[in-house]
Amino acid sequence: MSYYYSIPLVNEPELAQARAVIGAGLARIIGYFREDGAKSIVQIEEALATGNAAAMVIPAHTLKGESRQFGARRLGDIAEVIEKTARRCVEQHTAPEEVASEVAMLRGCFVETLAVLEAGAPAAPAPQPVSYAPAPVAPRPAASFGNAPRTFGRRIG
Template sequence: MSHDDTELVNLAHLSRSRAELGAAFLRILGYFREDGVKSIKAVEDAFRARNSAALVSPAHTLKGESAQFGAYRLSAMAEHIEMTARRCVEARQGPEELIETIVALRPCFTETMALLDREASPTVLRRPGAFGRRVDIPVAGFGRAG
């Protein structure tokens, strides 16, 4: 199952989350990065062991944390892994059908974190642009003309 059609990160959702979290945003984004790395490793390890039951919890965690930041594609992939793994547990089957999604999970996480890091960068000043769009304006570094 391909999740390429799902939006990587919904910037409006991310903006709302950033506003709600306020000063805690960067700290919680750091927790998401740490938890995401752990969850993905747990998913990969469980898949290698062909342990459907062990896929459920880390996929569930990744799904919820991704959704909090508007990381729709990552959340959808994690949900697919979680739901398929639950079905495999009930049917007493291995998770082999998840191979494509699990192989794509880490690259999606990497791409998602790069976008989240860029959006969270303190060196980018945000102000409303034309027709309600945001315009990112790089802030000149120390000793550089803007």
């Protein structure tokens, strides 16, 4: 069994703090996390497949930070190991093969984490009806424009 399974999937106090700070917008923010996280994982997997450590650094860093803002400890820690290893591989001019097992766990961990986050997110508020009636416009007194004719841009003369 992997060391990572000893790390909680989501730290509930940290998720509760994010819920308190973000409030009803949490569901929307988690939606952004879903999109950005999926893109990051694809980029990391492609970088591993091509042996491009440099291409792993930014998506792993992004995934780490976004995960940790919700208390997603396991995903954040896996992404951090990938990021740190990729940085070292860039410095040493080596391929990032040693994080293949972490990259293999990434997608499943991401899916599990999303399920927990979405279950704990408050429901998005119902959209308010939009009124398309024009807002009343108060007439402006002619004196406020002075005696000069109205123009757009620079005044000439």
